[in-house]
Amino acid sequence: MEEKELLLKGIRVCDFSWYAASPVATKYLADFGAEVIKMEYSAHPDLIRLAMPSALGKEDDLSAGGWFNNQNSSKLCLGLNLTHPRAKEIYDKLILSSDVVWENFSPGIKERLGLNYEDYVKLKPDIIWVDQPMQGLVGPYKYTPGFGSLITPFGGLSYLSGFPHRPPVGTGTNYTDYVINPGHLAIAVLGALRRRKQTGKGQHIVMAQYASAVSILETAILDYTVNDRIQPRMGNRLPYAAPHGCYRCKGEDRDCTYYTPIGAASGRKNERWCVIAVFSDEEWEAFCDVIGNPPWTKDPKLSTILARKQNEDELDRLVE
Structure with missing residues (x-):
């Protein structure tokens, strides 16, 4: 049987992201044929490599972590010390030869590395640039770093998780990192690729992880805004099902x-x-x-x- 060509074959993604929210999303693209080039280096590896579960007997092997391998298979890797004086010369070439540039740094790190969409779009007008900081690129909290374990309680998900007669229990994992954030962002990038195909223009996608997480609480937010009513924890119940x-x-x-x-x-x-x-x-x-x-x-x-x-x-x- 002739193998079908994958949907995103020919698309290159320059992937500066690490940990979970963005790497999960770039894996979606890689699994559909995109060439995703992930950047890290041995002295400062992606910290998800240190997370369990590890292969039995290889607990100290940075390449054996289950989470890292689950989220980064189908990708290529470039070992590059981003703080080296010559690093920018190298990653500039990769950026300008890519269709999508993806990073989830806080604005402070972006500024130190010189990773600014405004500079690169002048050189490559059709570039699709993804920014996924915790609190966006503007506002009083823009320099606040963090990921799912902070976003989940900060965004209100933890408060709504559990039974009404007990304290909040949270989601049991960094839910926003593995479901909400990567799902929203992968769809946004697919939309940007479609728009570029139609217009020849790139796009700057800025998705604050916090905003993405809060968006799934629309019912609770609307209830409070309109009815001044705080939604309680419901345990295993749903408003539209019984039992x-x-x-x-x-x-x-x-x-x-x-x-x-x-x-x-x-x-x-x-x-x-x-x-x-x-x-x-x-x-x-x-x-x-x-x-x-x-x-x-x-x-x-x-x-x-x-x-x-x-x-x-x-x-x-x-x-x-």
């Missing part, structure tokens, strides 16, 4: 053995759970059939999605 949660399974307690990074942990009980999500009345009817249509499922106060939401506490007790 929607993680329910303890029926049965006797059981002993379990768990394997953790520090060894086995045993003796924990009640660890069987079932995740149920019902988004419509049709799905409700199917759910009732699956569990054998017990008498309580015929109660009129559970017959519609609106009624189930109004009686959700009782519904959860009945389901479990």
Whole structure:
């Protein structure tokens, strides 16, 4: 079978980015055929190399980290000390031979390295330049560095994560680094490439990671702006589904053995759970059939999605 040509074949990306948010996005482009050239050097490697998980027996090998390899496969690498006096001479040539230049430095680092879109667009008008600092390029917080572990609480995601009767628990990982930021930015670059194909003009894309993260809270922001109401933590619930949660399974307690990074942990009980999500009345009817249509499922106060939401506490007790 003839292999199909990848969509982004022939596109070169000069990738100054590191850690997660931008490298995940540039990997999307690399997987679709773009030539992504990532820059780092041994004395100052991408810090995601130091993150776990590492291959067994290779914990000190900077090339064996699972996260780094997951986010940077399909790419090429150029070992370049960006602070060396001759470095700019080298990366200038790479920038001017690339379709996309991608970096997620704070403005302070950009200024020291001389990586300014305004200078390069004069030499290459069709260049697509991506800036992805934490707080943008202007404003009182523009020099504030950071990534997902700071953006998640700063942007409000942590506050909304958890159960209403407990403190916030956060997202469990640097969610913005792996989902929101790279997703938004990859789509923006694809749009810029399409526009360049139509007009011959490049584009300067500035996406503050903080702004990208906050954008997914539009419902909570609108509710507060219009109704002066602060959205509470909802646990596993959704405003438009019921039942929607993680329910303890029926049965006797059981002993379990768990394997953790520090060894086995045993003796924990009640660890069987079932995740149920019902988004419509049709799905409700199917759910009732699956569990054998017990008498309580015929109660009129559970017959519609609106009624189930109004009686959700009782519904959860009945389901479990």
